[in-house]
Amino acid sequence: MKTYCFDCLKKRKEPLNPCPSCNALGTDKELDDAQIRNVVQRLHKKVNVARERISAGLSSLVIGITLVIIGIIFFRLASKLDQSNTEEIVFVLVPSSAEFIVSMFGLIVGGVAAIFGLVWSIFWNFSRRVIYHDVAEIRETRTLTVSRTPTSFEILWQKISYFFRQTAYRIRRAQKEKALGEKAE
Numbered sequence: 001m002k003t004y005c006f007d008c009l010k011k012r013k014e015p016l017n018p019c020p021s022c023n024a025l026g027t028d029k030e031l032d033d034a035q036i037r038n039v040v041q042r043l044h045k046k047v048n049v050a051r052e053r054i055s056a057g058l059s060s061l062v063i064g065i066t067l068v069i070i071g072i073i074f075f076r077l078a079s080k081l082d083q084s085n086t087e088e089i090v091f092v093l094v095p096s097s098a099e100f101i102v103s104m105f106g107l108i109v110g111g112v113a114a115i116f117g118l119v120w121s122i123f124w125n126f127s128r129r130v131i132y133h134d135v136a137e138i139r140e141t142r143t144l145t146v147s148r149t150p151t152s153f154e155i156l157w158q159k160i161s162y163f164f165r166q167t168a169y170r171i172r173r174a175q176k177e178k179a180l181g182e183k184a185e
Helices: 033-077 098-141 152-184
Strands: 002-004 079-081 091-093
Touching: 033 079, 033 098
Parallel strands: none
Antiparallel strands: 079 091
């Protein structure tokens, strides 16, 4: 359990100790509606920043994938037909050609940009999810103390297990209805 500082919205472990960022004294009192609204609005501003950074990461991912595709195309263009071999069609890679240099630039820069964009987007998406979880919990408990946010894997596992429980229930129900229908006949 962590507690938000009312003044600077930084999380801290001990709710009653002074905030390490702004030195404001902590409290564990219940908040009124105006205070909750103020905190939630400021947290939503953090969500907007996270959303902008997610967009920047996705843009970097798209640009990186595009550069990788261009690099692959130019890598194929860097291969020239071997004129000395007349029996077979043989392509030889020419590392001194401009196409090869463009292909290496596209593959290296595009790969780095794609990986950076993916990691950046995942990180800020998790941050955004944490803030949304905290907003819901602040509204529910009416205090600045929040619990740990479940990970994506935990949420996925809950949804998968719910699906299997529902499927097993529907199968048993269909079997019971079928058995009752056969007894009635």
